[in-house]
Amino acid sequence: MNNIIFRSSFIVFLIFSLICLTFAKNQTKPLSKNPDRTVVLKEVMRIEDNGENVIFRNPKFLNLLEDGSLIFYDFPHILKYDEEGEFVFKILKKGSGPKECQDPSFYFVDDNQIYIHSWIPPKILIYDLDGKYKEEYKTPSSLFRFLGLIDNKIYGIRDEIRYSDFIHKEGIYDTPYSVYEITNNFKKLKKIQDIPVKHYIKKARWRQRTLFSVLTFEHYLFIIHTSEYQISRLNLRTGQIDKVFKRPYTRIKSEVKEEEDQDIYNPVPRDFRLPPLKYVFDVWWIQVYKNSLWVFTSTKKGKKSLIDVFNLEGNYIDRFYLEYPDNGLFHNPSNTLISDAGYLYVPEENRETGLFCITKYKIEGY
Numbered sequence: 001m002n003n004i005i006f007r008s009s010f011i012v013f014l015i016f017s018l019i020c021l022t023f024a025k026n027q028t029k030p031l032s033k034n035p036d037r038t039v040v041l042k043e044v045m046r047i048e049d050n051g052e053n054v055i056f057r058n059p060k061f062l063n064l065l066e067d068g069s070l071i072f073y074d075f076p077h078i079l080k081y082d083e084e085g086e087f088v089f090k091i092l093k094k095g096s097g098p099k100e101c102q103d104p105s106f107y108f109v110d111d112n113q114i115y116i117h118s119w120i121p122p123k124i125l126i127y128d129l130d131g132k133y134k135e136e137y138k139t140p141s142s143l144f145r146f147l148g149l150i151d152n153k154i155y156g157i158r159d160e161i162r163y164s165d166f167i168h169k170e171g172i173y174d175t176p177y178s179v180y181e182i183t184n185n186f187k188k189l190k191k192i193q194d195i196p197v198k199h200y201i202k203k204a205r206w207r208q209r210t211l212f213s214v215l216t217f218e219h220y221l222f223i224i225h226t227s228e229y230q231i232s233r234l235n236l237r238t239g240q241i242d243k244v245f246k247r248p249y250t251r252i253k254s255e256v257k258e259e260e261d262q263d264i265y266n267p268v269p270r271d272f273r274l275p276p277l278k279y280v281f282d283v284w285w286i287q288v289y290k291n292s293l294w295v296f297t298s299t300k301k302g303k304k305s306l307i308d309v310f311n312l313e314g315n316y317i318d319r320f321y322l323e324y325p326d327n328g329l330f331h332n333p334s335n336t337l338i339s340d341a342g343y344l345y346v347p348e349e350n351r352e353t354g355l356f357c358i359t360k361y362k363i364e365g366y
Contacts, residue, residue, distance in 0.1 A: 006124070012156070019149075024341070028247065028248055028307070029316070030308070030316045030318050030319045031315065031316065031317045031318070032309075032316055032317060032318040032319065035318065035319040035320065035323065036319060036320065037320050037321070038304060038320065038321045038322075038323050039307075039320050039321070039322050039323065039363060039364065039365055039366045040323050040325075040364045040365060041322065041323060041324050041325060041344060041361035041362070041363060041364065042325070042361060042362045043059075043325055043327060043359060043360075043361055044162060044343065044360045044361060044362050045084075045085045045359070045360040046085065046357045046358070046359050046360070047070070047081050047085045047357060047358040047359075047360075048355065048357040049355040049356045049357055050355070051353075052356055054079075054087060054090070056347075056356035056357070057074055057075055057076050057356070058075060058347075058356075059072050059073070059074045059079075059335070059347040059356060059358055060072065060073060060074070060334070060335040060347060061073040061106070061107065061335070062090045062182075062335060062336075062337040062345055062347075062358070063109050063337075063339060064339055064345070065109070065129065067082075067083065067194055068082070068083030069081060069082045069088065070345065070358070071109060071114070071364075072347075072358070073104075073106075073107060074106055075104070076092055076094055076101075076103070077090050077091065077092050078090070078091050078104075078114065078116060079091075079099055079129075080129075080131060081358075085244055085360070088130075088131065089130070089131030090131075091127055091131050091133075092104055092116065096120075096121055098136070099125070099133055099136070100220075101116070101118035101120065101121065101123070101125065102118070102120040102121065103118065103119045103120040104116055104117065104118050104119070105117050105118070105119040105143055105144065106145070106146065106147045107147070108147050108148050108149055109129075110149050111246050112128060112129055113126055113129070113134070113151070114126070114127045114128070114129065114130055114190075115129065115147070117139075117147055119143045120139070121138075122138060122139045122140060122141040122142070123136050123137060123138045123139055124136060124137055124139055124186060136339055137138075137185065139186035139187075140186065140187065142158060142186075142189075143158065144156035144157060144158050145157045145158065145159060145177065145212065145214075146214045148214075148216050150216060150219060150236055151179055151219055151236070151237075151366055152214055153182075153236075154181070154182040154183075154184065154186075155179065155180065155181055155182065155192070155221070155236065156180050156182050156189075157177050157178065157179050157180070157195070157214065158177065158178055158180060159175075159177055159196075159197075160176045160177065160178050161175050161199060161201070161206050166199075166201060166206075167201065167204050167205065167206070169199075169201050170201060170202045170203070171200070171201065171202075172198060172199070172200050172201075172209055173198070173199055173201060174196040174197070174198055175196070175197060175198075175199050176194035176195065176196060176197070177194070177195045177196075177197050177212065177225070177350070178191050178192075178193070178194050178195070179191070179192040179193045179194075179195065179221070179234065179299065181236075182194060185244070189213050190323075192236065193234055193239055193240070193241070194250075195223060195225050195232070195234075196225065197210055197212055197225050198210045198226070198227070198276065200274050202272055205272050207274055209225050209227070209274075209277070209284070210225060210226050210227040210279045210281070210285070211225075211226075211227065212224065212225055213285065213286065215287065215288065217288045219235065219236050220233050220234065220235060220236065221234040221236065222234075222245075222286055222288075222293065224283055224286060225279050225287075227251040227279065228246075228249075228251075228278070228282055229246050229247060229248070229282040229283055230244060230245070230246045231245040231246070231283065231293070231295065232244050233287055241312075243314045244314070245293060245295070245310050245314050247308065247316050249282050249297070251279040251280075251282060252279060252280050252282075252298050252299065253278065253279055254276060254277045254278060254279055254280050254282075256276050256277065262307065269343070273358050276300065280298045281298060281340065282297060282298055283295055283296065283297060283298070284296045284298060284332065284333040284334055285333040285334050285335070285336060287336065287337070287338040288338075289338045289340065290340055291311075291312060292309050292310065292311055292312070292318075293309065293310045293311075294308075294309055294315065294338065295307065295308040295309070295310065295314065296333040296336070301321060303323055303324045303325075303326060304321035304322065304323045304324075305321065305322050305324075305333060306319065306320075306321055306322075307319070307320055307321070307322050320366070322363075324361075325361075327359075328350060328352060329348035329349065329350055329351075329357070329359060330348060330349050330351055330353065331346050331347060331348040331349065335347050336339060338363075341363065342358070342363045343360055343362060343363065344360070344361045344362075344363055344365070345358055345359070345360050345361075346358065346359050
């Protein structure tokens with residue numbers, strides 16, 4: 001069995017390597033005539049944690065609705081604010097009974113409903129866009145890292161370590177995250193593609209050694225699954241990786257001597273400490289803006305962050321520095337959201353008060 005698992009992992013890795021060689025553009029310079037210019041952000045609005053009736057812990061998974069309202073996940077709740085930044089609702093009660101869940105893992109929005117996937121207890125809770133509870137149904141126990149409704153089909157990505165012999169190994173391995181098409185009742189899974197993701201495994205525990213992030217656009221999944229500069233595009237209609245976005249990139253050495261446990265909801269024992277990374281992740285986040293892919297890189301100049309831009313054919317077309325205002329707010333690029341109207345929504349922390357907010361910025365001059 002171990003040999004079969006090893007061969008399967010090696011084949012997955014080999015296939016992805018061949019795909020990268022086939023589809024990567026590897027452009028050194030963008031097509032833009034004015035690369036490395038500065039694009040400024042202007043603060044428009046803040047959705048603030050007031051420390052009383054609303055307390056943010058880690059806002060993420062931002063969704064912008066057609067009416068301009070914002071829905072996002074902040075463990076263990078889903079919150080909604082209107083276009084003016086006014087509070088609308090907070091849903092999900094902690095528990096094991098009806099209308100309750102202990103551990104919500106992900107959610108997605110269709111035209112008029114919010115689907116919330118609860119890992120414990122395993123079920124789907126459904127609310128309308130006004131925050132009114134509609135129904136729920138039980139599902140098989142399965143934790144998905146991503147869920148989305150695309151072409152009227154539900155897709156999810158599951159970490160397969162717990163279902164394989166990798167869980168009994170120790171060391172760093174490329175193990176698969178599997179993309180599934182899921183029936184509406186969550187009873188049946190149809191595997192679409194395996195995505196190799198590097199993990200550190202010890203004593204039946206594991207942590208990612210690469211970034212993993214998924215962006216949906218039309219019938220595609222854009223996936224970050226390595227620590228190096230690479231974004232793979234999965235075409236859900238064909239089930240194949242049809243583009244890989246990458247360019248030569250000078251890696252940045254990590255200054256972290258001992259890696260801290262970043263998962264505040266699922267901490268690991270002290271005997272499970274991850275070895276430090278030699279380099280920081282090349283790519284932190286991706287977004288589609290006006291039919292182009294924005295790549296948030298790890299390169300910085302003070303308050304400025306380097307953004308690469310590709311068209312959807314994989315051509316490297318632009319590069320610029322995005323400058324954040326000096327407003328005392330701190331963030332990492334993950335979980336930001338760009339609207340086609342030219343606004344950037346960023347979860348941030350006020351270091352003076354220790355409170356979190358979501359800041360809406362206007363992208364000036366792009």
